[in-house]
Amino acid sequence: MKTKYIVVYAVLLLLFSSCDKFLDRPPLTELDDNTNGWTSEEKIRMYADKYYADFFNGYGIAFNYGTAPMASSTNTDDVVSLGNQANFTRSVPNSGIWSYANIRSLNIMLDRIETRMGDILSEDAKAHWTAVGKFFRAFRYCELVQSYGDVPYYDFELFDADFDELYKPRTPRNEVMNHVYDDWQYVLENIRTSDGDDQKLNRYIAAGFISRLALNEASWQKYYYNNPTQAKKFYELAVETAQIDISSGKYDIVTDYKSLFTSKDLKGNKDMVLYRGYDAALGVTHAIASQCNLSESTNNGPTTDLLKAYLCTDGQTWGNSAVANASEFDLTSMIQSRDPRFEATFYSKPNLLNRSALFYVTKYFSREAEESVATGKGLPTEFTSNRNETDAPVLRYAEVLLNWIEAKAELAGMGGAAVTQDDLDKSINKIRNRPLAAEAISRGVQKLPVLSLGALPNDPDRDVSVSPLLWEIRRERRLEFVFETNRLEDLRRWSKLEYMDNDQNTDLLSGGWVNFPTELADELDPKNIGVLSVIDKDGTETIYDGTNDTDMEGFYKHQSNRPRLPFLNQANMNPYLSPVGLVQMDEYVIRGYELTQTEGWPQN
Structure with a gap:
């Protein structure tokens, strides 16, 4: 999938620069908004294409990593860093606030569909593109509330002189997310099942992402805000939307784990709900694999805490397993006795290039290239610098399945139907039964057994506030998405940042x-x-x-591995939500308005 970009031709002068800083609004452009800009469905498709890179980052472009794996996953309990561990924000910044660039652009898109394209688009096309706009707008509001909690809500185009709107109070999170919920309902009812390309936004891609975002919101409502009504509403939506993909027959678990991240062509792969394609011939490459190419040194490696989380091949934790060498943690023993995702994630020998942990991550490095380096044949050029062209999973079917089973398990604890063995077989056990690579089999790797409701692992390290079933579902997420982008987001939504406290968990160092x-x-x-x-x-x-x-x-x-600074139970500090800057708060006052600080941070 080649992401298209709209070229900015001319910047319009803004009436007040301070308003621009507040909303971080992109200028309108001739191509975007002149009288010839909204004259066909193809033009609105091109307008919408520019959002793909923003919301579906994949491995980024060149050295612009964005939210790419390996680059944005270092501040978790999975990663130990040489030096000081990454710290949470500990004080209100001098300047900093949310960006509404995409919100404004999407509201313009939705307005123009309604006001300028009534005689141009068919009813089907109008409904579809309205759904596309609402999907992306809802996506961005989810990102905003997960960072800031309450944020101003706009579903219309703003202008520079609309001071009462530009500086209006923060909208309560529940109100924002109820609007998002309504947008999602519209999306599911109106977006096309296909827009001519399986990698263009459609009902199944939208449903998969909604299952993620609804699960996130439900968890925040249950664990952070203690609002079971809102939690139930969004858990139910997560189940419903995941079920759309499950029932479609379009997706399956058919690819060995490592190949999901090292393939040069994911087109047609049933494990992918959405991927981002790369092609050196088109000048579209990335640099993620170069961070784990067995030739570059890295300061980031796996924590002991992560390594202890891998189950043994009898489905038990290392301390309770009867498997040979279950209590051993050398690489050979772990490759042969643990979850097969371990072998697919790490190089087979201790390596000094991983300076913090000595276990070198090769999850994004192909087996062929790994063999070339290990046997002295050299590093393939495509795995150097920013020349990588492996395709990037953006949304995998495995995530949809794990979203589904987690939401069902949460609902079971809120009066819903109990999770059944069939539910586990359709989700976690389907994932566990994915094929093994021939190289893995030759090393003695074995699949995990099915997760059985009647024989859940008795993990002595289980957080007693989490049920045994949810603990195993969460373990599955951790290991399925290791070194991707999910872990910190998961810890926040479960209100479990305490797992990252070095004083409580010395295995993090x-x-x-x-x-x-x-x-x-x-x-x-x-x-x-x-x-x-x-x-x-x-x-x-x-x-x-x-x-x-x-x-x-x-x-x-x-000895250079140092703990992060204290971040729990600190006065005037909330590691779960981001503060806004002093400059922006003062700017409101100057204009005659008030910007309240994010919950848990000092107002002045």
Whole structure:
């Protein structure tokens, strides 16, 4: 899918620059809004195409990562970083506020469909493109409320002199999301089932994304706002929309895990609800795979906490499993005894290029290229710099299934129907039964058994506030989307940022298991005295002192791995929602209005 962009020809002068800063509005352009701009369905299609890159980022473009995996997933409990762990915002910034650029542009689109294209579009086309506009607008409002909570709501075009609207108070989150809910209902009823290309927005793509966004909102309402009525409403919508894709027969789990992220052509792949295509011949490439190409060093690696989360091949946690070497964490043992997604995610030997954890992430690096590097044949050019051309999953069917089962499990706890074994078989167990790559099988990798309602793992590390079933559903999400973009979003919506507190969880500062004397003996050198340490399974740390070589086996911890600053229960700080800036608050006052600060942050 090649994303088209509208070229900006001329910037119109704005009456008040401060208004522009507030809304971050894009200028209108000749191509967008002159009398010839709304004269055919093809032109409105071209107008709508510009939103694909904003909302469906994939792996980004060149070195412009955006929300791409590996680039935006480092601040979670899955990732340990060499140096200080990424901190949450700890004070109100001098300047900073929401962007309404896309909201304004989409409201213009919706207005022009209604006011200028009545005699141009058929009723079907008008309804479809209105649905497309409302889908993207709702998507953006979901992003805004997840960041800021209450935000101003606009469903019409704003002008520079509309001060009462430009500076109006923040609209309560529930009111905003009720508008979004109504937009989604319109989308589901009116968007086309096909717009001529499976990778153009249609009912199934829209339904898949709505299942994600509705689940997010439902979780926020249940766990953060304690509003079961709103939560139930959005959980039910998440189930309904996921069911649209499940019932369609269009999608399936048919591809081995690693190939989902390393394929040069995802066209026709039934695992994909939406992907972003890349093609070097068209000059459309990215750089994500270059971050895990076994040739570049990286400061980010897996936490011990993440490694302990992988189930063994009998479906049990490592401490309860009867599988051979279940309690071992060296790479060979984990590849043979753990969830097959582990083997597809990490290189098979400790690697010094991963400086924080020694377990090198190769999830986005093809097996063929990995073999080329490992055997000394060299790194293929396409996996260097920003020359990568592997296609990017944007929305996978596996996510739709996990959205569906999580929402059903939540509803079961709110008076809804109980989750059945059939529900698990259609979702988690379908994912677990995906094919294994031949290379994985040759290494001894085995599929996980089915998740059974009657024999859920007894995990001693389970958060006691989470039911055993939900705990396993959440585990499945964590490992299915590891090093993608979901984990921090999930922790926020579950109100579980405490999992990222280093004081509560010291496994966040160490990485993979290493036996220095047998695997990396050259590192036991005077230059690393006081630099290297290992932590055993009981949590005892041994720092290298130059004389204790034989003791240097355990979870690797570089002494530069430092905890993030405290962020829970801090006065005038809310890690769940973002504050607005002092400059913007003062600007409101100057204009004779008031901007209230985000919940949990100081007003002044």
